[in-house]
Amino acid sequence: MPEWVDIHRDTEFYAQIVKVIRSYSSLPIAVAPYLNGARMFNVTPEVIAKRAAILAAESGINLQIWQDSTGADAINVFGANRYTLGDYFASVREALPADAPMWSDNEAFTWGDDLKGGGYHPCTAARFAAQLAASKPYVSRTLNWIQELHFGRVSPLRCPEAARLFASYAAMCGIGGEIAQPAYFWLTLPSSHHSDTEPPSKLTDGVSGDPTDASHAAWVGVQGTAQLVFVVPASGERRLGWVAAHVLAAPAGGVRFPRSLVLEASADGGASWTVLGEWATPTGALAADEVRSEYVVGNDAQLAWGAAPRAGASVRVKLPNDDWALTLLCELEVVLVDE
Numbered sequence: 001m002p003e004w005v006d007i008h009r010d011t012e013f014y015a016q017i018v019k020v021i022r023s024y025s026s027l028p029i030a031v032a033p034y035l036n037g038a039r040m041f042n043v044t045p046e047v048i049a050k051r052a053a054i055l056a057a058e059s060g061i062n063l064q065i066w067q068d069s070t071g072a073d074a075i076n077v078f079g080a081n082r083y084t085l086g087d088y089f090a091s092v093r094e095a096l097p098a099d100a101p102m103w104s105d106n107e108a109f110t111w112g113d114d115l116k117g118g119g120y121h122p123c124t125a126a127r128f129a130a131q132l133a134a135s136k137p138y139v140s141r142t143l144n145w146i147q148e149l150h151f152g153r154v155s156p157l158r159c160p161e162a163a164r165l166f167a168s169y170a171a172m173c174g175i176g177g178e179i180a181q182p183a184y185f186w187l188t189l190p191s192s193h194h195s196d197t198e199p200p201s202k203l204t205d206g207v208s209g210d211p212t213d214a215s216h217a218a219w220v221g222v223q224g225t226a227q228l229v230f231v232v233p234a235s236g237e238r239r240l241g242w243v244a245a246h247v248l249a250a251p252a253g254g255v256r257f258p259r260s261l262v263l264e265a266s267a268d269g270g271a272s273w274t275v276l277g278e279w280a281t282p283t284g285a286l287a288a289d290e291v292r293s294e295y296v297v298g299n300d301a302q303l304a305w306g307a308a309p310r311a312g313a314s315v316r317v318k319l320p321n322d323d324w325a326l327t328l329l330c331e332l333e334v335v336l337v338d339e
Contacts, residue, residue: 007051011058018060028062031055032105035069035088039076039212045083045091053095063101065143066092070131071107071120074212077130086134093138104135105143108150108165110294111211117249118257118285118295122150122161124246124333125168125179127208160282160300164242167302168335178238180334181205184230186222187316194221194328202330203228203245209330211294214250218330226258226319226327229270230334232309239308240265241337244298245319247281248328251290255326257281258319261297266314273316276303298333305339 018029033055038048052064068085069075076084093102108128112119132142148155151165171177181204186196193215196202202220209218232240249257263276281297297319309315321327 007054008058011055014055014059014061022060029060030063030065031059031061032065032067034067034072035075035085036067036073038069038088039073039082045087048088049091049095052092056096056100063103064092064096065103065105066135066139067105067145068107068131068135070127071109071111071123071145072115074111074210076210077127077134078207078210078218084134085131086137089135089138102139103141103143104139105145106131106135107145108147109145110296112293113291117291117293118247118282119293121159121282121295122165124208124244124296124331125165125172126206126331126333127246128165128169129172130206130208161244161296161298163300163302164244164296164298164333164335167242167337168333171335177241177335177337178235180233180235180336182230182233182334184228184332187227187229188222188225191221191223191326194219194326196220200228203332204334207330208246209248209294209328211248212292214248214253214255214328219248219328220330221255221326221328223326224323225321226329227316228332229314229316230332232311232313232315232336234311235336238336238338239303239305239310240313240315240334241302241308242299242333242335243315243317244296244333245317245329246294246296246331246333247319248330249285249290249293249295250328251292253326254324255328256290256321257285257295258297258321258327259286260320261299262318262320263299264316264318265309266316267309270314276307276309296331296333302337308337
């Protein structure tokens, strides 16, 4: 809908489709407009809302299920100097008739130019929670694109990172486990242009960086390999199950994805360390023709219970990268699990 030039002409096209459907069925008809293109063409919420109202009035369609396009077009969630997801949804809801239902279709995947690079992989639970919070006040039901791929555990077509998002989303919903916000400290100091707070907190505040803007305040940058340490917080008998870092690639600015995420644990305050594992960033995201995109790198299977660090253990996170490259990250997703 953002790229529609003649709203009445395009609405007439849908009206003709509705006419054909009505010759066979009287069931409600739904359509799923998207915000994809609103950022690229700088289309305002007011313009989108006007088009939504015309579509409702002239097409005969009963239900609009709005795709939030956070993955497809990096529609802003956190108010980074442009219109937000909440702005668009609020305007559409106000423009539609009061008795016209409106649903949301929230995208649980990362953004990339043309969905390349790190795009179309599972996002973090924190970003998905922000999408839901921005859209829920204006809709009567929420759907997801596409649950089986991005946080399902059954489909053979699921993304490798889907199990991690499944676990973090379940923890977010109180179904099992807990999303922790541990205190942490840096072993490699962030750059002055992409600094952390004091004490460090940006990686656990639930705010995602704008993937189209490497200067967004949520991004914390380290030249070369980034390293930090956190202590597993106490949460009953739970142990560490999942760790992931939300990272950025912006080749024009020398910002590159780390090659992998490495986890090490220490039960003696850092005197000795045990490697828990290393998980690589997909080769497609690291290709020579890398594009602007975001990715969440972390373990793709829950840490084995017997080896999983307990409360009080130190965990060292390494994000290996070339010395010349800038590593930008905005979230550290830490999930504690039950046995």
